[in-house]
Amino acid sequence: MENGQVQNVLIVGVGGQGVLTASDILASVCLASGYDVKKSEVHGMAKRGGVVYTHVRYGRKVLSPLIEPGASDVLLAFEPAEALRWSKYLKPGGTLITNLGQRVPPASCLDRRPQAAVCYPQEIQRSLRQQRGDVRALDAESLATELGNPKVSNTVLLGVLSNVCEFSAEDWTNAIERSVKPQAREVNRRAFLAGRNLQFPAAEEEPAAAPAQEAAASLAIADIEIRETWCKGCEICVVVCPQNCLKMNDARKAVVADASSCIRCMLCEWLCPDLAVNVH
Amino acid sequence: MAIDNAVATRVLLSGNEAIARGAMESGIRVATGYPGTPSTEILETLAHIDTEGYVAWSPNEKVALDVGVGGALAGSRTLVTMKHVGLNVAADTLMSVAYTGVRAALVIVCADDPGVHSSQNEQDNRIYARFAAIPLLEPSDSQEAKDFVGQACEISERFDTPVILRTTTRLSHSKGMVEMGEVVAAPAKTYQREPSKYVLVPSNARVRHEKVLERLAQLEEFSEQTPLNRWEKGSASVGVITSGVCYQYVKEVLPEASVLKLGFTYPLPMQTVREFAASVERLFVVEELEPVLEDQCKAGGIAVEGKTFFSRLGELTPERVKEGFQKAGVLSAPPPPTEASKLPVSQNLFRPPALCPGCPHTIPYLVLKKMNALVVGDIGCYTLAVYEPLAAIETTLAMGCSIGMAIGLQKGGATSRPVVATIGDSTFFHSGIPPLIDAVYNGARITVLILDNHTTAMTGGQDHAGTGHNLRGEISRTIEIAKVCKALGVEQVQVVDPYDVPAVFRTLKAAVSHDGVSVVITNRPCVVSPAPIRSAPYEVAAPACNACQKCMNLGCPSITWTDEFHEGQHKVTIDPGTCIGCAVCALLCPTEAIVPLPDVSAGRSQ
Numbered sequence: 001m002e003n004g005q006v007q008n009v010l011i012v013g014v015g016g017q018g019v020l021t022a023s024d025i026l027a028s029v030c031l032a033s034g035y036d037v038k039k040s041e042v043h044g045m046a047k048r049g050g051v052v053y054t055h056v057r058y059g060r061k062v063l064s065p066l067i068e069p070g071a072s073d074v075l076l077a078f079e080p081a082e083a084l085r086w087s088k089y090l091k092p093g094g095t096l097i098t099n100l101g102q103r104v105p106p107a108s109c110l111d112r113r114p115q116a117a118v119c120y121p122q123e124i125q126r127s128l129r130q131q132r133g134d135v136r137a138l139d140a141e142s143l144a145t146e147l148g149n150p151k152v153s154n155t156v157l158l159g160v161l162s163n164v165c166e167f168s169a170e171d172w173t174n175a176i177e178r179s180v181k182p183q184a185r186e187v188n189r190r191a192f193l194a195g196r197n198l199q200f201p202a203a204e205e206e207p208a209a210a211p212a213q214e215a216a217a218s219l220a221i222a223d224i225e226i227r228e229t230w231c232k233g234c235e236i237c238v239v240v241c242p243q244n245c246l247k248m249n250d251a252r253k254a255v256v257a258d259a260s261s262c263i264r265c266m267l268c269e270w271l272c273p274d275l276a277v278n279v280h
Numbered sequence: 281m282a283i284d285n286a287v288a289t290r291v292l293l294s295g296n297e298a299i300a301r302g303a304m305e306s307g308i309r310v311a312t313g314y315p316g317t318p319s320t321e322i323l324e325t326l327a328h329i330d331t332e333g334y335v336a337w338s339p340n341e342k343v344a345l346d347v348g349v350g351g352a353l354a355g356s357r358t359l360v361t362m363k364h365v366g367l368n369v370a371a372d373t374l375m376s377v378a379y380t381g382v383r384a385a386l387v388i389v390c391a392d393d394p395g396v397h398s399s400q401n402e403q404d405n406r407i408y409a410r411f412a413a414i415p416l417l418e419p420s421d422s423q424e425a426k427d428f429v430g431q432a433c434e435i436s437e438r439f440d441t442p443v444i445l446r447t448t449t450r451l452s453h454s455k456g457m458v459e460m461g462e463v464v465a466a467p468a469k470t471y472q473r474e475p476s477k478y479v480l481v482p483s484n485a486r487v488r489h490e491k492v493l494e495r496l497a498q499l500e501e502f503s504e505q506t507p508l509n510r511w512e513k514g515s516a517s518v519g520v521i522t523s524g525v526c527y528q529y530v531k532e533v534l535p536e537a538s539v540l541k542l543g544f545t546y547p548l549p550m551q552t553v554r555e556f557a558a559s560v561e562r563l564f565v566v567e568e569l570e571p572v573l574e575d576q577c578k579a580g581g582i583a584v585e586g587k588t589f590f591s592r593l594g595e596l597t598p599e600r601v602k603e604g605f606q607k608a609g610v611l612s613a614p615p616p617p618t619e620a621s622k623l624p625v626s627q628n629l630f631r632p633p634a635l636c637p638g639c640p641h642t643i644p645y646l647v648l649k650k651m652n653a654l655v656v657g658d659i660g661c662y663t664l665a666v667y668e669p670l671a672a673i674e675t676t677l678a679m680g681c682s683i684g685m686a687i688g689l690q691k692g693g694a695t696s697r698p699v700v701a702t703i704g705d706s707t708f709f710h711s712g713i714p715p716l717i718d719a720v721y722n723g724a725r726i727t728v729l730i731l732d733n734h735t736t737a738m739t740g741g742q743d744h745a746g747t748g749h750n751l752r753g754e755i756s757r758t759i760e761i762a763k764v765c766k767a768l769g770v771e772q773v774q775v776v777d778p779y780d781v782p783a784v785f786r787t788l789k790a791a792v793s794h795d796g797v798s799v800v801i802t803n804r805p806c807v808v809s810p811a812p813i814r815s816a817p818y819e820v821a822a823p824a825c826n827a828c829q830k831c832m833n834l835g836c837p838s839i840t841w842t843d844e845f846h847e848g849q850h851k852v853t854i855d856p857g858t859c860i861g862c863a864v865c866a867l868l869c870p871t872e873a874i875v876p877l878p879d880v881s882a883g884r885s886q
Contacts, residue, residue: 015633016858027455031292038421039292040454042397048664049837050633064532065454065525068599081629105631106835110668114848118841121629141857150857217848239785240870242830244650263849265828267870 006059008067009165012086013078014103015049018154021179022076023054025158028175029167030058040065049105051082074164076157079103080137081121083128095134095164099157101141112243112263114217136160136200143194152184152191159195169196222262223280228253230276237268237277293458295451298422299361299389300325301458302429307466308359308387309333310351312344314710315739316363317398318452319391323361324742327751337742337751340679340710341366345373345388352386352442353478355469357433364392364405365678369711371408374442378412379488380478381440381495384469385433389445394568395595397449398738400659400678402594404569409444409546413492415499416546417445417508420527422456424543431508431543433466439495439502448568450525450595500547508543511556518610519560521553521573521584526566529601534610545573550580557582564589564608568596632667637838638813638862640778640804641665641731644702645672646833647784648729653700653792654689658682658712660704661738662731669835673702680711687715687724698792702729706736706744708761713768719797720769727791727798728770730761731778733806741809765799778802781867807860817859817877818866824873825851831865831874839865 009026013019020041030037041054055067067089075090076097077083083098090096108119121127128137138160140153155176162172173189180188224245226237233252242265247257254277268277293301299322303311311333313323327335334351338344341362348360362370367390377386390408393399409416417432419425425447432443476484503509515536522530523542530539540556542548557563557577565574565586574586589604590596605611635642645665648655649672657663657673658681666673675685686701703712708730719726736742743749748758765773772794776787784802791798807813822842827849831839838859841850854865856877866874 014631027292031457036457037292038454038456040450042449042453048633048636048661049631051631062456063528064598065450065456065528066597068597068602081631085628104840105629106634106832106837106839107630107632107668109832109841109850112829112849115845116850118850119630239650240830242828242833244652247652263829264847265826265849267828267830271870 006057006062007165008072008091009056009074009076009161010053010067010072010086010089011056011076011078012051012053012082013099014082014105015052017052017078017103018151019052019054019078022078022154022158023056025172025175025179026056026161026165027058028178029165029171030056032171032175033167035059036062038062038065051085053086074161076161078140078154078157080128084121090133093133095136096128097136097157097160097164098128098138099140099153100137101139101153112261134200136198138195138198140195144191147187147190147194149184149187149191152187155188155191156195159192160198160200162192162196221260222264224256224259224262224268225278225280226254226256227276230274232274234273237272240267240271242267290457290459292455293422293426294321294453294455295419295422295425295447296321296391296453297325297455298426298458299429299445299447300329301460302426303359303387304330305426305461305463306385306430306433307357307464308385308429308433309356309466310348310354310358311335311361312338312347312351312358313361313389314338314341314344314366315706315736315742316341316366316391317739318393318447318449319361319363319366319389320739320742321452322359322389323751326359335751337744339745341370342373345370345377348386348388349373349377349380349382352382352384354471355384357385357387357466358382359387359389359429361389362391363399364390364403365399365401366390367405367408368403369679374408375412376480377442378414379480379485379492381488381491382436382442383472384466385436386442387429387432387436387445388442389447391452392446392448392569394448394450397595400676402569404572405444406446406545406572407570409446410572412442413496414441414546415439415443415544417443417543418524418545419445419447419451419543420524420541421451422454422458425451426458426461428508428543430461435502437467439499441495441499446524448525448595454525496547500550503544503547503549504551506544509549509552510541510543511552512539512541514538516559517561519556519563520566521556521563521577522566523573524568526568526596526601529596529598530566532598533602534605542573548573548576548580550576553577553580553582557584562608562610564605564610566590566596566601566604633664634667634835634837635661635664635670636807637836637858638807638860638864640733640802640807642670642834642836643778643781643784643864644729644731644788644802645670647781647788648672648700648702650785651698651788651792653698653727653788654695656682656686656689656699656701658701658703658707659738660707660731662702662704663738667835669833679707680715683712683715683719683726683728686726686728687719687722690724690726691722698727699725700727700729700788700792702731704737705730705732705734705746705761706742709745709759713764716765716768716770716797716799724797725795727788727794727800728765729788729791730765730799730801732761732801732803734803735806735809737806737809741806762799762801765801770797770799772796772798773801774799775801775803778804779862779864779867781864807862813860815861817856817861818854818863818874819856819877820851820853821873821875822851822853824871826871826873827851828870830868830870834865834868836865 657676682701827846
């Protein structure tokens with residue numbers, strides 16, 4: 001790094017993945033090497049399974065704690081969809097390090113039409129490969145699991161990062177040891193080396209193009225038939241329906257509230273003790 | 281953390297940690313507050329590093345400030361911390377303590393949240409300083425955050441006034457290098473009886489208001505002289521007036537410009553501003569949120585440009601400051617993107633924050649949705665039940681609003697649906713008790729669901745009056761919510777385990793059919809704090825899964841779809857790495873397809 005320049009590392013991922021811990025380790029390595037450091041992150045509501053990011057900047061003198069889009073020397077992503085989200089921050093020719101283990105949020109699994117696709121960027125590996133410059137993609141969880149603890153995947157990623165930032169391996173391992181419990185030091189040391197020893201570009205084959213996703217079929221509205229005279233008002237069908245299609249009327253009989261959201265799971269028909277419900 | 285006794289060493293501290301260190305260095309002896317992002321870590325850090333003073337959570341910000349005023353009158357330097365919206369709660373006390381003045385220093389740290397990272401609005405609390413006619417300090421990095429606490433104490437004592445130290449999310453949660461100072465004992469003072477000053481009956485208040493204006497004039501003079509305001513001479517063509525973290529962005533984007541860097545922003549040094557304005561050709565104000573500095577300059581007849589180029593919305597960033605100067609013609613427009621610099625378009629995934637795997641708040645909301653209740657929400661983790669698939673909450677406004685709004689919704693005749701206010705334990709202690717009194721007193725027909733997880737979860741797990749521990753972790757008296765409700769005259773108070781799905785259903789049904797105020801309390805601890813709760817994870821026996829989607833209705837981050845279908849619907853799978861084994865999904869599963877993972881060490885064995 002030239003004198004007066006500031007090095008920018010953006011670390012992104014999902015709440016709970018250890019993004020903030022990784023950035024603390026990086027910052028303490030920078031500090032140990034005598035640099036000025038600034039680091040900026042989010043806490044609070046944003047952390048609960050949401051998007052987490054932390055900006056780390058180091059150099060002789062750092063002013064802004066934030067990195068501008070297109071100015072990050074390194075983008076370290078703990079999750080591939082997050083790598084895509086933040087890729088505009090990467091400097092042309094910068095280094096993208098990304099974990100390939102996907103975290104699919106509950107909000108991606110809402111479409112209940114038949115054959116609906118998970119709402120998650122398709123062909124994500126191909127998109128990542130299209131990024132210009134230096135892309136280092138790996139399955140950190142698998143490597144960590146091989147080492148005996150899936151939780152050290154963030155240390156594997158720091159090992160990959162250590163080849164991009166100019167600090168010595170010793171500075172890194174010291175910083176990592178300071179941040180983990182004594183009994184976890186050995187596995188973290190091995191995880192760091194596993195990441196550090198990976199070769200990029202990996203001799204991977206271009207995976208075959210994913211089959212075109214079949215469009216979700218729209219669902220013909222179900223005809224839910226409830227025989228009023230057979231229904232004794234036990235409410236089982238109402239409680240069991242995952243789509244809230246049924247309700248109790250004032251006469252304590254089950255009636256259809258909204259047939260349009262029925263996904264034909266058939267639970268009401270199967271579980272009705274009076275055989276009063278039929279889904280057509 | 282090496283910030284407790286280090287002197288003259290450089291340490292990497294967040295703005296909040298730096299404020300705590302500043303409090304310690306300037307001899308703060310009383311520190312109170314209520315947790316609120318982004319202010320929470322100040323008191324947590326102080327309690328950790330300063331083992332002698334009184335450092336405590338109060339049930340809400342107004343009480344915290346009242347305690348703080350008392351501490352200052354007793355002669356102890358005092359720090360009170362809160363988030364921006366917390367100052368609304370404490371505003372009643374603030375407006376009057378501005379009249380009475382203080383004896384020892386009273387520093388109010390208020391943490392604004394431009395960009396609404398973790399709040400319900402992005403109000404600009406600098407306006408409070410002007411409203412109350414008290415001084416306002418705005419640090420721009422961690423070093424200043426620490427140093428300004430001491431400065432604020434001195435200003436507070438010299439001018440007999442409370443002082444607002446305003447930080448923002450970006451400052452509070454950014455770490456920077458801090459040079460430590462020495463820890464000095466504050467000048468010893470004692471309580472002094474002075475009713476004409478401290479009893480605001482109208483005859484005294486009128487006199488005190490005059491004193492406030494006299495003080496303001498003295499503060500204006502001080503503002504011209506203090507080194508907290510700094511004129512950095514640069515190019516004569518462009519001058520920038522700025523404060524807080526925006527100063528860093530301006531220096532980064534326009535390193536050549538002349539800068540009037542304001543650390544003491546109310547009252548403004550108008551004479552200095554005039555001279556600065558006369559020394560440059562074009563004058564800009566770069567500030568986040570409201571045009572507070574800009575309006576004061578304009579009211580003083582100084583031509584400045586500001587909000588035309590730097591938005592009132594959201595947080596500023598180096599990028600947005602640069603764009604503003606490009607729009608103003610100060611910086612040349614960016615070159616059109618070349619083919620090589622174009623990046624592939626990101627396919628942005630919607631990833632809202634979600635309730636944690638095993639969160640005890642999940643089931644009550646699932647049940648309320650099933651009951652078609654009109655759910656009035658409040659402030660806390662449970663606000664996340666607004667997102668699909670739970671999508672149960674219909675309103676969330678401010679701390680403690682749920683119960684009062686529920687009364688109004690019921691009395692106003694909004695609906696024939698059951699009206700249920702849902703509020704957390706800490707929020708209930710904060711501001712849920714007076715509206716519950718209203719409900720009982722005025723005969724409302726509502727249900728109040730108190731989600732008691734024995735912590736202040738959203739802000740990271742702080743203790744409160746119901747947890748049995750204080751901020752220092754010492755044993756304290758526990759105030760029992762059920763007893764409070766009964767004492768207030770609530771006839772039907774039921775306690776239920778939120779993991780027991782049928783019991784939650786039965787209890788809530790009984791509660792909403794009660795003719796009057798009913799209270800249901802769920803009593804499971806947060807799965808994250810004070811200690812993570814984990815038992816053996818569960819897995820899905822795929823052949824048995826009939827893809828009914830009942831478990832997916834929980835919105836549990838550990839459960840997701842597989843590529844395998846059953847009659848058009850995705851089957852599900854559980855991530856053993858994040859599943860905490862709460863077994864709620866197994867309880868819901870009609871085909872008993874969700875079972876404990878046989879051997880944890882074997883991992884994904886099937």
